[in-house]
Amino acid sequence: MDSQQQAAVGVDPPVVKRSIVAGAIGVLVHWFDWAIYAYMSTTIATIFFPAQDPTAGLLSVFAVFAVSFAIRPIGSLIFGPLGDRIGRRKTLSIVIVTMTAATLLVGLLPGYESIGILAPILLIVARLLQGLAAGGEFGSAATFLAEFSPRKHRGFGVSWLEVGSLLGFLVASLTVFVLSTVLNSEAIAAWGWRIPFLLAAPLGVIGFYIRQKIEDTPDFQALQENDNVAETPLRDLFTGSWRQFLQMCGIEVMMHVTFYIVLVYLLTYQAQHLELSSSNAAMASTVTSLVALVLVPLFGALSDRVGRKPLLIGSGIALMAGGYPLFMLMEGGSLVSVLMSQIGLGAILALILGTHAVSIAEIFPTRVRQGGLSIGYNLTAAVFAGTVPYLMTYLIDETGNVFVPAFYLMLVGAVGLVAALTLRETVGKNLLTSQDVPKNTTAEDPASAQRT
CATH class of the missing domain: 1.20.1250.20 (MFS general substrate transporter like domains)
Structure with missing residues (x-):
């Protein structure tokens, strides 16, 4: 059915629920990765940087962390407008694949003792990729949730984006706590530190699968139907x-x-x-x-x-x-x-x-x-x-x-x-404005008629 018909019948509640999961899971993966890198920073410093000065090594880890943070605006310049051109769902899928691959790469990298200076270089590359992808995650997910959530419950629907970010923090801290309880410091330094980064792979695969199973938002489809992307x-x-x-x-x-x-x-x-x-x-x-x-x-x-x-x-x-x-x-x-x-x-x-x-x-x-x-x-x-x-x-x-x-x-x-x-x-606002649909159409925000 077209966007006008969909506006009349509304988006099915199960689709709305899947869209909330699809939007929130990528944010969870992002903040899980972010927190794990911060929590494991002392161990990462000893693995990827020369051991002459522990403080210098730790500062190097934080410098890499800062670089991945600073590159996010570049990622937003890429993925933000891209989502306005090719759609929310496609961008979300690209972002979670890139983000997951970068996190997985960190977990698989050999240390400085194995490949020398190439180890910190590859770590920087992985964190740059993660930062670029992270630059597209929030905007894509927030837009996706806002455009899928029923108008009367849009605030509640979009708030699950931040539930995902907080869950990412909590899952990361719980993972590190379990590791430090089960393994001794030698085992963590030898191989245990890799486990949290490798855990991002199944989370990312699940997120990609869910995002692939959902159509693009009704609002973006309305833009396409009115040839106004x-x-x-x-x-x-x-x-x-x-x-x-x-x-x-x-x-x-x-x-x-x-x-x-x-x-x-x-x-x-x-x-x-x-x-x-x-x-x-x-x-x-x-x-x-x-x-x-x-x-x-x-x-x-x-x-x-x-x-x-x-x-x-x-x-x-x-x-x-x-x-x-x-x-x-x-x-x-x-x-x-x-x-x-x-x-x-x-x-x-x-x-x-x-x-x-x-x-x-x-x-x-x-x-x-x-x-x-x-x-x-x-x-x-x-x-x-x-x-x-x-x-x-x-x-x-x-x-x-x-x-x-x-x-x-x-x-x-x-x-x-x-x-x-x-x-x-803006509560209860029609998300499709006069800039989005031609004046001679009667296109309505599809969320306006969603079941409540």
């Missing part, structure tokens, strides 16, 4: 939707900085400034992830009832009002005070994660949606997310003020608040 999506994005792009960047700066401070940097912060044991810090981080995991879809569903804008405004206000008090609570130093603080920060993070993706997906026309989401997300990630650990460490060292992370959260909360205030409410 963007021929120059990148140019169209920055000539026709630059305001939406700037609004998105403001929201994403708030999201990225909060995400990396709460789930990544706090592990280092607590060890350095609170003298919290690594096991207690890891436990607190896991609790935070679990809290966010439960709350994200609830906030996504809430946005379907009260709107995106109130929750985004609330997110900015919560960071501005709660950042400093929650860090003061954390400075109490006890495990209880740390847990209470992180639960509060996790709840604010969940409020942002449950709302941001659907909000930015709804502000772009369908013709340039994937490009806009991909480029804006990864550009702000490269500039603001990847610099969080270094910037926080540097500023605390220079100022002697341990509340720098709280002030930074308050600042990005203000940025997000300003961006949210400029947005129009």
Whole structure:
């Protein structure tokens, strides 16, 4: 049936459920790989870099990590507009195959002692491939979920994207915990470190299979039927939707900085400034992830009832009002005070994660949606997310003020608040705009008639 007929009958609920799995599983694979590389960094340093200076080796591992982060905007420039030209499903399939192959390659690489300088070179190549593919994952998946989710439940449907990212973190930490429990340090250094990277292969195969079994989104099919697929999506994005792009960047700066401070940097912060044991810090981080995991879809569903804008405004206000008090609570130093603080920060993070993706997906026309989401997300990630650990460490060292992370959260909360205030409410919006379909047609957003 064509898109107009599909709009009349709606997308079957089983198809919607499969689309949610198809969209979320790639994000899970991406963040699983990202977390595993970070968790295994000390071991990777000894395997791939000369053992003359352990610190230099560790810095080299983090440098490779930073390179893969910095290349993501290039990946977004490739895969974002590509999805607006050839479709969401095809791009998602290309991305997950590339991402899985790069992760698998790391698990199969010989070490420095076996092939010398070629080992770190191949590691860099693998991480560059992973970074390029990761540059296309979020925008492709968010667009895919937004265009498949029923209009009345779009916030809930898209929120599962971030459930996938949090699950990736949790599965990675659980994998490393099991390895360190079952194997001794010698076995992990000899071969055990490869297991998590090899696990990405079956996850990727499952994700590819699911994505291949689903048709492209009804909205993109409507573009094809109306012969209105963007021929120059990148140019169209920055000539026709630059305001939406700037609004998105403001929201994403708030999201990225909060995400990396709460789930990544706090592990280092607590060890350095609170003298919290690594096991207690890891436990607190896991609790935070679990809290966010439960709350994200609830906030996504809430946005379907009260709107995106109130929750985004609330997110900015919560960071501005709660950042400093929650860090003061954390400075109490006890495990209880740390847990209470992180639960509060996790709840604010969940409020942002449950709302941001659907909000930015709804502000772009369908013709340039994937490009806009991909480029804006990864550009702000490269500039603001990847610099969080270094910037926080540097500023605390220079100022002697341990509340720098709280002030930074308050600042990005203000940025997000300003961006949210400029947005129009988009809940229940028809994703197919006048830019997407000719005026003489009656094409309707296929999600509008989906079963509820």
